[in-house]
Amino acid sequence: MTRPGPITVALTHGAYVPGVGTIAVVIDQLRAGTTITMALTNGARRVIPVTSVDEALARRDSLRRENPGRRVLLGGERGGVLIPGFDLGNSPREYTRERVEDADIVFTTTNGTAALHAARSSPLVVVACLANLSAAAAVVDREPRPISIICAGTHGLVGLDDALVAGAMVRCLPDRPLAEDDAARLCLTWWDDAAEDIRNALASSLGGRGLIALNQHEDLEFCAQIDITSVVPRPMPDGSLVPA
């Protein structure tokens, strides 16, 4: 049997060096990755990640023209505040079945979209978060190719929140060797340290401190849950995310 390929972690999407034939696991734990995963879990047809508010509005309009009967919702935030004219913010708790079932969701996310863009040459890309941890690990572990875990980070900065999930994912793939780069080992020690109190670990992170400043403590609790869904978002060639 061939030995499965090694795991690398890029601590920001800018640090990711695309490898030929490498599987990409994109992590944006607080909150875009978790929100997209919950939207698809609760029956959204697909989530279309875009970078800007203008792009979101244009995409919504063209989707409505193409499919007049379809529900199209706009989701996302700027500085933690609902965007005027948008239907949903960036809290995974908003993406309930009542709100999102059967809808197309155009979703603005700066860091998550950039990380997905960085991964675009990979033959298999999945979005992983604590909510779908084991399911995402199972999807990528089916293939013997090398795995790159790409932390979205925040505007180029390293985030303990994404690093935590990267470490958890490495822990879920025990048969894989680690690549030479030590970023995966660093995330693993952080996860092993933090696993006892995930809520507090997330609270201490770049994204977590931002949520606390916005008084979004309930999102921290929500995002600290592990394996609450088996839905693993995967981008189609047009960039839209659907369940793998």
Added chain:
Amino acid sequence: MTRPGPITVALTHGAYVPGVGTIAVVIDQLRAGTTITMALTNGARRVIPVTSVDEALARRDSLRRENPGRRVLLGGERGGVLIPGFDLGNSPREYTRERVEDADIVFTTTNGTAALHAARSSPLVVVACLANLSAAAAVVDREPRPISIICAGTHGLVGLDDALVAGAMVRCLPDRPLAEDDAARLCLTWWDDAAEDIRNALASSLGGRGLIALNQHEDLEFCAQIDITSVVPRPMPDGSLVPA
């Protein structure tokens, strides 16, 4: 009193974003930073870091022409092997007082030189390693400016060895706030985890695994020592390193 400026950690020199007026702490723990520190501790006049073997030979020749009476030694390695025509390798244990006192040392180091180059616009740059940890922390903590810790890494890869020293340095600067970026927090959790057995922590790192492959276990023991010197290398405008 003004609050002292925050600490940032760049996990590779490529990840370092120069800040105006920021103090730079350059770390290349295994082994160039430790070796340079021990050379100056043992009386070398200065250490001149260069990138290539050709550059080292040319620099040695021009130094000898300029100062015919001075001892100039060549130090460094390629792939762990002594370079033909060089006087010293890259083990800190070779740089004894008998060998290096009063000498100028031209030293080839790819990652360390690149990290020093990245820091060149800083008003104060120091080389830190476990051997001079407290002394280096004391030098930079005298100034209230922000501090950037730059891990040299290895050919663009993150190393647990440099990350360990970065965490130790953050722990030595308790009055400093941490910058928004979480890389410093990640190093701190790694240091707090590993501090009980530094030798093993270094052995598990990118640089440490390389030393073990070269059968250089004694260098691991040597480099695991903390605060064995108060000498802190600092680059002059011409790039040569002298005690701060």
